Amino acid sequence: MDAQQEISPEDVEPLALAGGVLDFEGLSIVENGGVSSAAGFRAAGIHAGFRADPQRLDMALVVADEPCACAATFTQNVFCAAPVTVSRDHLDGVSYGTARCLVVNSGVANAATGSKGLEAAEQVAEIVGAAVGCPASEVMVASTGVIGVHLNLSTFETGAPRAVLALRENDGSSAARAIMTTDTQPKEYAVSFSGDGIGYPGATFTVGGMCKGSGMIMPNMATMIACLTTDAPVAPNTLHTCLKRAVDLSFNKITVDSDTSTNDSCYLFANGAAAPGCKAFEPDGDALKLFNCALEAVCGTLARRMAADGEGATRLITVRVAGAATEDEADACARTIANSPLVKTAIFGHDANWGRIAAAAGRSGARFEQENVSIDIMGMPVMRKGLPVPFDEEEALRRFERPEVDIAVDLGAGTSTATIWTCDFSHDYVTINGDYRT
Amino acid sequence: MDAQQEISPEDVEPLALAGGVLDFEGLSIVENGGVSSAAGFRAAGIHAGFRADPQRLDMALVVADEPCACAATFTQNVFCAAPVTVSRDHLDGVSYGTARCLVVNSGVANAATGSKGLEAAEQVAEIVGAAVGCPASEVMVASTGVIGVHLNLSTFETGAPRAVLALRENDGSSAARAIMTTDTQPKEYAVSFSGDGIGYPGATFTVGGMCKGSGMIMPNMATMIACLTTDAPVAPNTLHTCLKRAVDLSFNKITVDSDTSTNDSCYLFANGAAAPGCKAFEPDGDALKLFNCALEAVCGTLARRMAADGEGATRLITVRVAGAATEDEADACARTIANSPLVKTAIFGHDANWGRIAAAAGRSGARFEQENVSIDIMGMPVMRKGLPVPFDEEEALRRFERPEVDIAVDLGAGTSTATIWTCDFSHDYVTINGDYRT
Numbered sequence: 001m002d003a004q005q006e007i008s009p010e011d012v013e014p015l016a017l018a019g020g021v022l023d024f025e026g027l028s029i030v031e032n033g034g035v036s037s038a039a040g041f042r043a044a045g046i047h048a049g050f051r052a053d054p055q056r057l058d059m060a061l062v063v064a065d066e067p068c069a070c071a072a073t074f075t076q077n078v079f080c081a082a083p084v085t086v087s088r089d090h091l092d093g094v095s096y097g098t099a100r101c102l103v104v105n106s107g108v109a110n111a112a113t114g115s116k117g118l119e120a121a122e123q124v125a126e127i128v129g130a131a132v133g134c135p136a137s138e139v140m141v142a143s144t145g146v147i148g149v150h151l152n153l154s155t156f157e158t159g160a161p162r163a164v165l166a167l168r169e170n171d172g173s174s175a176a177r178a179i180m181t182t183d184t185q186p187k188e189y190a191v192s193f194s195g196d197g198i199g200y201p202g203a204t205f206t207v208g209g210m211c212k213g214s215g216m217i218m219p220n221m222a223t224m225i226a227c228l229t230t231d232a233p234v235a236p237n238t239l240h241t242c243l244k245r246a247v248d249l250s251f252n253k254i255t256v257d258s259d260t261s262t263n264d265s266c267y268l269f270a271n272g273a274a275a276p277g278c279k280a281f282e283p284d285g286d287a288l289k290l291f292n293c294a295l296e297a298v299c300g301t302l303a304r305r306m307a308a309d310g311e312g313a314t315r316l317i318t319v320r321v322a323g324a325a326t327e328d329e330a331d332a333c334a335r336t337i338a339n340s341p342l343v344k345t346a347i348f349g350h351d352a353n354w355g356r357i358a359a360a361a362g363r364s365g366a367r368f369e370q371e372n373v374s375i376d377i378m379g380m381p382v383m384r385k386g387l388p389v390p391f392d393e394e395e396a397l398r399r400f401e402r403p404e405v406d407i408a409v410d411l412g413a414g415t416s417t418a419t420i421w422t423c424d425f426s427h428d429y430v431t432i433n434g435d436y437r438t
Numbered sequence: 439m440d441a442q443q444e445i446s447p448e449d450v451e452p453l454a455l456a457g458g459v460l461d462f463e464g465l466s467i468v469e470n471g472g473v474s475s476a477a478g479f480r481a482a483g484i485h486a487g488f489r490a491d492p493q494r495l496d497m498a499l500v501v502a503d504e505p506c507a508c509a510a511t512f513t514q515n516v517f518c519a520a521p522v523t524v525s526r527d528h529l530d531g532v533s534y535g536t537a538r539c540l541v542v543n544s545g546v547a548n549a550a551t552g553s554k555g556l557e558a559a560e561q562v563a564e565i566v567g568a569a570v571g572c573p574a575s576e577v578m579v580a581s582t583g584v585i586g587v588h589l590n591l592s593t594f595e596t597g598a599p600r601a602v603l604a605l606r607e608n609d610g611s612s613a614a615r616a617i618m619t620t621d622t623q624p625k626e627y628a629v630s631f632s633g634d635g636i637g638y639p640g641a642t643f644t645v646g647g648m649c650k651g652s653g654m655i656m657p658n659m660a661t662m663i664a665c666l667t668t669d670a671p672v673a674p675n676t677l678h679t680c681l682k683r684a685v686d687l688s689f690n691k692i693t694v695d696s697d698t699s700t701n702d703s704c705y706l707f708a709n710g711a712a713a714p715g716c717k718a719f720e721p722d723g724d725a726l727k728l729f730n731c732a733l734e735a736v737c738g739t740l741a742r743r744m745a746a747d748g749e750g751a752t753r754l755i756t757v758r759v760a761g762a763a764t765e766d767e768a769d770a771c772a773r774t775i776a777n778s779p780l781v782k783t784a785i786f787g788h789d790a791n792w793g794r795i796a797a798a799a800g801r802s803g804a805r806f807e808q809e810n811v812s813i814d815i816m817g818m819p820v821m822r823k824g825l826p827v828p829f830d831e832e833e834a835l836r837r838f839e840r841p842e843v844d845i846a847v848d849l850g851a852g853t854s855t856a857t858i859w860t861c862d863f864s865h866d867y868v869t870i871n872g873d874y875r876t
Contacts, residue, residue, distance in 0.1 A: 079800030362517035
């Protein structure tokens with residue numbers, strides 16, 4: 001008998017899953033942590049009036065006590081929104097520099113609004129800067145909501161001073177709620193690490209943040225927005241390198257519906273307040289390594305929560321690809337599987353459909369031979385050597401009750417790996433995005 | 439007032455839509471035309487027993503009276519099915535040569551079946567060759583259905599002789615029905631053109647065909663399959679060039695859910711029976727030009743019908759992109775819009791959502807400036823110079839009642855164009871693909 005022809009469940013070992021990327025030694029979770037957990041930052045969320053419902057918070061403000069280092073990453077969409085352009089300009093076009101605060105409104109995206117929209121975003125920076133007490137150039141601006149509608153500046157004029165009065169330390173929850181659109185829950189998280197042993201004895205550093213997003217969102221709605229803060233001392237250009245790395249490993253590794261919005265922005269502020277007077281973290285030192293871990297833990301957790309809260313989602317899906325010839329091919333393969341409507345509807349239907357996963361891998365552009373491919377779903381081997389492995393369907397249905405579904409693919413073509421997070425595709429996704437007129 | 443800021447409906451002209459690509463001078467539609475309309479071809483569809491339901495046809499056979507030129511295009515998926523590999527081998531690996539017939543079974547895809555599956559596909563060619571009276575090497579094999587299941591060869595042994603007995607001229611309808619899976623209707627079409635004035639006086643040439651496919655199809659189901667026949671005299675290598683061009687302009691321009699199947703195959707047989715004893719069409723002659731038009735008309739029509747019959751589809755969507763810098767960018771832009779779940783659910787919801795179209799164009803990789811972009815939906819201008827144009831929502835709802843929705847985008851960045859056909863994304867798509875366990 002040809003060994004390639006008959007593979008029984010007894011013959012196969014489960015694929016070793018990559019270790020949880022969010023487990024790092026030396027990090028502590030900050031209870032109820034969020035965007036103002038780091039020392040020297042305050043945050044507020046208020047109802048300013050962008051939305052009709054007075055119960056709904058719609059303006060968030062995050063302020064550093066002093067001007068501090070700031071780095072940002074922005075959408076690559078050609079149709080980028082006015083606040084993206086203005087914030088990028090305020091950071092001198094290099095996406096890092098010095099800033100004091102971030103203001104976010106929900107309800108109106110200020111995208112596809114032309115030069116009038118750009119002027120409005122500049123005006124927002126002026127208004128908020130005056131309320132906070134800093135130049136407009138130190139104000140970062142973000143908007144999320146309907147595309148093609150102009151901002152009401154008077155709402156900022158009345159709202160900004162009220163938001164300043166509402167600023168609180170150690171409580172980012174109202175700000176996290178104020179930036180929500182179709183999100184079903186606020187997303188905030190923070191971790192801390194000790195300066196002992198990394199050159200900052202006695203200091204405790206905190207990295208915290210909040211984000212929003214669950215698809216390119218409702219009809220004409222746009223965006224993922226994230227704001228991160230830390231009291232670690234990091235120079236702006238180093239901060240930008242750290243942020244880009246963390247974003248690549250987290251927010252850039254999730255996909256709800258493959259649609260990149262016009263307003264995506266991620267900000268990171270660093271004020272050094274946890275170690276006043278100390279020198280900045282060295283680019284290659286142990287302190288920066290631990291900081292990178294903390295940043296990755298916060299970004300990764302927020303990103304996973306965003307994927308889990310995808311429009312209509314019932315399950316978080318983690319797609320891990322191993323054995324790829326190159327990192328780009330590993331990423332392409334994982335992304336193709338994660339974006340496949342057939343894979344996503346199968347998971348919604350609690351169907352351990354290895355055929356759709358194999359077909360998606362096969363069209364991803366990754367180079368491999370089908371006879372070298374292994375696939376596990378939720379830890380159950382379903383394919384070895386490119387051939388199906390019988391599995392216990394009852395057990396599969398039991399495992400589908402878990403809130404997370406893990407898909408592991410080994411292409412057997414190299415040593416590169418990638419992980420992408422997504423969610424399943426349900427009737428509610430179609431309802432949320434298609435029932436515009438009802 | 440800045441002209442960029444305020445655009446009223448009175449100020450804009452509708453985008454000129456590209457002319458229907460399927461209107462060609464000199465072609466006549468063959469009434470009830472299909473895969474056996476061309477002279478010298480016969481076809482049959484029978485219930486052989488691959489499916490449990492005895493009412494359901496599941497085996498199609500298309501036979502040329504004599505061995506003739508044959509060209510084919512196949513899936514690029516690494517997980518290609520066994521019949522794809524075997525048919526490619528029979529064409530000496532160059533995807534053109536001489537062949538006599540095509541057999542298609544539905545119900546079982548013979549994909550992910552290893553070397554046993556390859557042997558089975560070879561056996562199918564032997565069995566069918568014996569029944570037709572030709573060597574196995576002249577038999578093309580195609581399968582569609584469940585992945586990972588082995589073919590029952592005895593069903594071919596009993597079915598092939600019965601299929602041969604059922605062969606008919608001028609009636610491809612049973613064959614077109616036998617290859618269906620989740621398709622809601624059979625898809626066949628044929629056109630003819632006169633040889634007068636192109637060097638073949640008195641001759642009438644016919645190009646006809648059939649296809650199936652409406653997504654990567656049901657759980658573990660796979661495939662688009664098309665079979666085309668012509669009685670025009672075309673040499674195998676020329677035929678392959680013609681087929682590749684036509685497929686690129688038709689089947690490769692549709693997308694239901696962005697998933698490329700493991701079994702996609704398109705075959706074209708040419709026997710010259712309409713002009714016996716005449717020389718083959720010259721590569722650059724007028725006859726071949728008209729033949730290319732006929733082939734494009736047949737492939738384009740079949741492809742549009744496939745998109746319109748996409749799983750759960752309620753509307754055919756035509757996405758036309760003009761003004762792109764390159765053809766690749768035009769294609770990428772049109773494809774990104776056509777694959778966007780947000781655009782497709784919006785059309786399902788009768789929402790003329792230009793914001794999602796603009797956002798999809800913006801992330802497609804096509805280079806352009808937002809202030810140069812125009813968008814029309816169903817002939818209604820909705821964006822000019824990157825800014826929204828007010829439109830009559832009542833009129834839009836009326837136009838959404840049509841079975842086809844046209845999206846036209848002008849990027850204002852060049853002269854290249856592309857057209858992609860797709861369908862909307864409905865609750866039924868999720869039901870068809872997600873309700874596996876119910």
